[in-house]
Amino acid sequence: MHPLRDRVHGLLAAADVRVDGDRPWDMQVHDARLLAGGSLALGDAYMDGWWDARSLDGLLARLLAARVDRRVRGAADLRDAVAARLWNLQLGHRAFAVGERHYDLGNDLYQAMLGRRLVYSCGYWHDRDGRRAASLDAAQEAKLDLACRKLGLRPGMRLLDIGCGWGEMLKFAAERYGIEGVGVTISREQQALASALCKGLPVEVRLQDYRELRGERFDRVVSIGMFEHVGVRNYRGYFKLVRSLLLPDGLFLLHSIGGNVSRRRTDPWIARHIFPNSMLPSARQVAEAAEGLFVIEDWHNFGADYDLTLQAWRDNIEAAWERLPARYDERFRRMWRYYLAGSMASFRTRRIQLWQILLSPEGVPGGIVAPR
Helix, strand or coil: CCHHHHHHHHHHHCCCCCECCCCCCCEEECCHHHHCCHHHHHHHHHHCCCEECCCHHHHHHHHHHCCHHHHCCCHHHHHHHHHHHHCCCCCHHHHHHHHHHHHCCCHHHHHHHHCCCCCCCCCCCCCCCCCCCCCHHHHHHHHHHHHHHHHCCCCCCEEEEECCCCCHHHHHHHHHHCCEEEEEECCHHHHHHHHHHCCCCCEEEEECCHHHCCCCCEEEEEEECCHHHCCHHHHHHHHHHHHHHEEEEEEEEEEEEEECCCCCCCCHHHHHHCCCCCCCCEHHHHHHHHCCCCEEEEEEECCHHHHHHHHHHHHHHHHHHHHCCCCCCHHHHHHHHHHHHHHHHHHHCCCEEEEEEEEECCCCCCCCCCCC
């Protein structure tokens, strides 16, 4: 008898996953220690080659659907929970950690994965007539256009993009809707490439923490895939700052992944290897932070589209590994596969959502019928 291996078998059986089975989602276990330390150990064990599965996302989705993750907790989970309680993990020098450790990995990696449009957020897999987008590039263009239409962009408007990435939202809005734009990012790699991609357009891309924005006013503010790095201790300050930057008749579109339950920390494996100091907000946390500062005009959830987006990113990066530099070695590749597969599983099982929230400072007279 091997108690730890028996425990692994029991936990997996609850999710209809077999050890060394022949179905795509079955786990091929090479070392029974893989579940000894919670979600952090499971991911690390995959990176180290302790286990495999032909359908990694299928396996992880089954584990999440059966809530196996809630039955396995390790010391790292407790340590991270205590740290989140004691410290503001998104303040000061920590604010730039995710830029340095994730977004600065290399533009070559993201150019290979994200497609023609360098948009590192959920695509909108529908066109204006409700038909399914034919490709990742089409889904990302539909998302950018949806954001522009929700904001009611018009020529001459001044748009602020908080967490602008490689500048695709600003570029699209300037070319299609005639705006002038300012974007801020904490990634040097993003800032350099975004400036090059937006060359010749009335767009400025700054290497700057959003909290350094002061004394400017904008007709519209957008933030796509950045709020996940703000942290619960800073949500109220974030909304206060956006309110101070927005003209009284302006609009703010917040595009963010969100969780079903209010938490103060992220998954420990994600925090260690992918997004340091990140945190998914809940609907309650967003609403409380915006209370008294904004009127919520529209709340749109298209989280199921993120599974499709992630699958397209996986297909792109798997086809590109051999032509990427050697620094993306086998352990990095396994880490990246686990990250993408775990994200797919989380959206597929509806553990996490994707929200576009449209807000106004005082309420739009007559209300808004937001486009879809």
